[in-house]
Amino acid sequence: MAGSTFGSMFRITTWGESHGSGIGVVIDGCPAGLPLEEETIQAFLDRRRPGQTKYATPRNEADTVKILSGVFEGKTTGTPISLAVLNTNQISMDYSEISGFYRPGHSDYTYDSKYGFRDYRGGGRSSGRETIGRVAAGAIASAILKELGISLCAYTKSIGNINIDYTKCNRDNIPLSPFFMPDLEASVAAEALMQEKMEEQNSIGGVIECIISGVPAGIGEPVFDKLDANLGKAILSIGAIKAIEFGSGFSAAQKTGAQNNDPFIYTEDGKISKLTNNAGGILGGISDGSEIVFRAAVKPTASIAQTQRTINKAGENISINIKGRHDPVIVPRAVVVVESMAAVTLVDMLFVSITSRMDSIVKFFR
């Protein structure tokens, strides 16, 4: 089926394979009149290329985005925005070997099972490069959210057993850390861990946390399009993400009601607030005006250089060594992808929430 479209009122459709002619996205449902330049999108795309460090693939991915439609005189027109990153120099590596076996932890086997064959060059559609379309769309979604006073902040919470210490965190640190960690001490510790994994020809996973501020209460559509349900789908659709939790998440399973319930309170200026935020900003699938908080688990990079057991198409159990240089961790690259998918989801949910009340609609049209 057609699984490359996400969203209802704000809808993105991505296309492209790792080693094809390009990768892109069509954003449909972007309101007219939003100022938009290629630079805004490029800045987001650049965040998924932390190639400055030795922990990420250093190959020169120019990844220059072009706006092909939907923008006129510097503003969106309300018609579909087509964004493309065309591959300038297609890599002509020999993939004959990889085409014959199934890499553990990759989707080689499942793509073959589903489609009968696969574009095996660089992972094809299941490559991490697929996220270019998501991030390009996320840049536009974030621009919309900014106009509405909503901001997102995603960062690395842990890599392996290295966790950030919230007492040492500062958002300004995030871009300074090669792992996008807000705690620079943890970041230094993660560098040491990385060195160790690279020497072992191994890789490691991590956790990304995302905080969304400024979302008004009332966003989310019970009972199936709850805000957490749709955010959950968006994040779980990212390659390598194996889990998601909101607010107290899995720890809620061990808590009592008295511990987990967040008491409501009027602040001194008469605003409604909560004393705690175990709910992660979502109650009954609807935003409650607090910060929305979720965490996602990223599995270790599946491509590792050490010898692994697997099978080939010829019916044999074999051992393989996957050639090439591999990122020992994909968590840092995924940070902006998580933030982007959250932004896209949030714009969509904000838009669909507009018709929640008859009085607002009457006011809008009369």
Place this chain on the structure above:
Amino acid sequence: MAGSTFGSMFRITTWGESHGSGIGVVIDGCPAGLPLEEETIQAFLDRRRPGQTKYATPRNEADTVKILSGVFEGKTTGTPISLAVLNTNQISMDYSEISGFYRPGHSDYTYDSKYGFRDYRGGGRSSGRETIGRVAAGAIASAILKELGISLCAYTKSIGNINIDYTKCNRDNIPLSPFFMPDLEASVAAEALMQEKMEEQNSIGGVIECIISGVPAGIGEPVFDKLDANLGKAILSIGAIKAIEFGSGFSAAQKTGAQNNDPFIYTEDGKISKLTNNAGGILGGISDGSEIVFRAAVKPTASIAQTQRTINKAGENISINIKGRHDPVIVPRAVVVVESMAAVTLVDMLFVSITSRMDSIVKFFR
């Protein structure tokens, strides 16, 4: 917006509030020719009423389901199946007090924020009774899956800090445990914990695990309608679920690639298998033929009898005691809901996967 419909090819639409005229679901896209009786659906609904025990609301919920359409001479006709549980004796309790304040951990405040007012009787649409429609649909989805050789098994993995011990688990134990635990020793320990929480006028959360067997490789639609993404949305849309993880899940964040990758292997009879299942049966968003495994965290019951802080609509910070008898744990009731939503999602994903290959389509039509 319209958030009460789930699915694409196999689509369910639920309706109803806790204390309204009834609760129901319309299942659209059920193939013609499936034998279907009310008893099959009733059996599923009865699983969400573990009223036999003292750990669940003992009020007499008859919850008798009626098939209103879509079945003729004992078989589905391919047209929409309307199922309804009509409320026979509507409870005429006085809800005037509850209507004026916002219960912590409930969606009273978010519904008011979104819609301007709410049906406050028994939680209205956000009541646990809303899941009747999901479970009724789940019964039909499970009947379809059975015909395809696919089975689901959900159970309670933990309540508070009481975890099942896999070495002591037996699926036959599940219906014997008041908590639907496959390990009866853990179940006895959970009973003691329950007693403690009831005495404290408190509640506790837990974890539900679900295992799906018999799913062929190739199900799931990259890049947004991945099998785990859609299952994630389905499960996270259930009230009180705050987290979900697939396979090694959050623990993958601390693993290395060498640990987390599942080596493929040919079994002695030439079938493709994996030595481990950290992937939880899903690679790149597509089923790999192994068991699909996921876990969901259920928060503690928000309704507790002990005094809690909150606010009222009059602008005051107040203390409340929520009257009535409350389940100290909702995990057991949620087990069949999790299984049902997984079944509904799986049928939908199986159906949409049918057009993955041109040769199959040609064979189908010619």
Place this chain on the structure above:
Amino acid sequence: MAGSTFGSMFRITTWGESHGSGIGVVIDGCPAGLPLEEETIQAFLDRRRPGQTKYATPRNEADTVKILSGVFEGKTTGTPISLAVLNTNQISMDYSEISGFYRPGHSDYTYDSKYGFRDYRGGGRSSGRETIGRVAAGAIASAILKELGISLCAYTKSIGNINIDYTKCNRDNIPLSPFFMPDLEASVAAEALMQEKMEEQNSIGGVIECIISGVPAGIGEPVFDKLDANLGKAILSIGAIKAIEFGSGFSAAQKTGAQNNDPFIYTEDGKISKLTNNAGGILGGISDGSEIVFRAAVKPTASIAQTQRTINKAGENISINIKGRHDPVIVPRAVVVVESMAAVTLVDMLFVSITSRMDSIVKFFR
């Protein structure tokens, strides 16, 4: 697949067969705070039962609608509205004969082809009674439109070769005519035609026209969800409708650009208007502020008493006489169905249009 749901933001899902337990609809996406009573819906349903006359089936269809959910204290809550007309006395006619052959002009054969068998009692899902759900939803859509200053008026434009004369039309006449014609002279002529057709054991078709007033300019979503495209789908989905045209419609095919173009003009009070309305109020798929005008062709009743040739399931060419009393014309019954589907479509399109401009969205949320 799931074909019983229509709409995106305002979404209706219908269910039920002619001789099953009932017929109903779930309306999802109705904004909260709309005053709604069963009487409003019943009034619409009564319009599709012109049983007062001898030209429509006189069987006593009580068709009493019940609101099962989504309304609290006389107002919609924003949650799904479930409406049902339960069959009180199920007709126990003998349908054994009809089950064995395929009536010309009916969907007996196509249902059997598609689903393998069919509910042959009274036409099952393909019965005209299926429209009860559409009309019940139309009543709610019309109530929303009324709040927005938008009104719809559908009527019979022609029956056979009897056409209304626009110079003699008055909307007040519509309910006075057994055919819902605004020209009572034409209505009288149609009565004579009806008498003739009944004597011939024959039937006749007709044309319904619908005029929608008060729609602001700017509604409709290029390029696929154009206002005329979505209205077209809505109307063509009604049984027995074989054609639709907007504005000058088919006659535009014979016109020149100079004839068909509608000159824009500023009215004396500075409003934008058009000198003519060949566009039928829609330009480029978007409303232009003029009246929206369309016409739909209704085929003659397929059930006629005279002998007809057809086939049976036993492989024989046979002759049949369809028993029972048949409406010689279904046009009058279809008038409110056309109006209802137009109303449902329009509400949906109005709702999705709300996010067309960034400045409106910013204003809405800040």
Place this chain on the structure above:
Amino acid sequence: MAGSTFGSMFRITTWGESHGSGIGVVIDGCPAGLPLEEETIQAFLDRRRPGQTKYATPRNEADTVKILSGVFEGKTTGTPISLAVLNTNQISMDYSEISGFYRPGHSDYTYDSKYGFRDYRGGGRSSGRETIGRVAAGAIASAILKELGISLCAYTKSIGNINIDYTKCNRDNIPLSPFFMPDLEASVAAEALMQEKMEEQNSIGGVIECIISGVPAGIGEPVFDKLDANLGKAILSIGAIKAIEFGSGFSAAQKTGAQNNDPFIYTEDGKISKLTNNAGGILGGISDGSEIVFRAAVKPTASIAQTQRTINKAGENISINIKGRHDPVIVPRAVVVVESMAAVTLVDMLFVSITSRMDSIVKFFR
């Protein structure tokens, strides 16, 4: 909202404006394993450029299509197929005048009403060039249909008052006629009419007919996604189409049941057929195995050189002359667009019909 996506299982998303960087389409849900070359798509695109004649815009639209994704080693991979026609030489005409007024019959005013401003260069998104994406997708849909033994044939039925004579028609004539008419005598007469309209600085409309052969009985999803309803939406979404009718269409409104009902009959080789085809191959919204027949009305070209009345944005009633060379008729260009949209709809409806019966599904998966 997002109105640039069409279809459910086979889904197309178009983008691009007349004078932007390019125009394209993403086709999602195309099964894997379909042989596909750029030439196949180019051949369809070339059919919408009858630039050989003097009745169509002679500007050199190279319109060279590129496949950017979804095809590997000459076959579709099951992932999204991105097709683009990039504008090589962007026209730098001065549009300052046109930007200030609203052309009659065009969507200048409605786009401004909806979006607040518009890309006025060459009609922007509402240009006829938007159909490039539709036709490119139609080429792929047609390739799929060919594999299933289904073929489509669209042609011009009339231009102004010049109608084809069915006794003189031959499908082989269609590509020989500058108007794609199967009757070459009518085509010659249309040429004379064209000459006349060009001299008058005027334009003329026409009717396109489409016949689809080889569709098995059972395709279409009651009650809203009926085959005729979805085809109707598809065709009415094409610019300049103002009406559609199936089978006897509007003439059914004047027929009796005895005339309009199509008697079923067993052919000599035992197949089910109909003696007539007033139904146009669709009964109850489901294909009946006969040819599917529909006609669509195309309005006269809105751009005419003669002086017209209209308004400008400055609040004045003015007279305008639209400069440039205009097609006196757009019917011939629209023929392949109608055929393409019908093909796209049909593939989608075929795919969704696959799950109509439980026995087929069991057979597919087991």
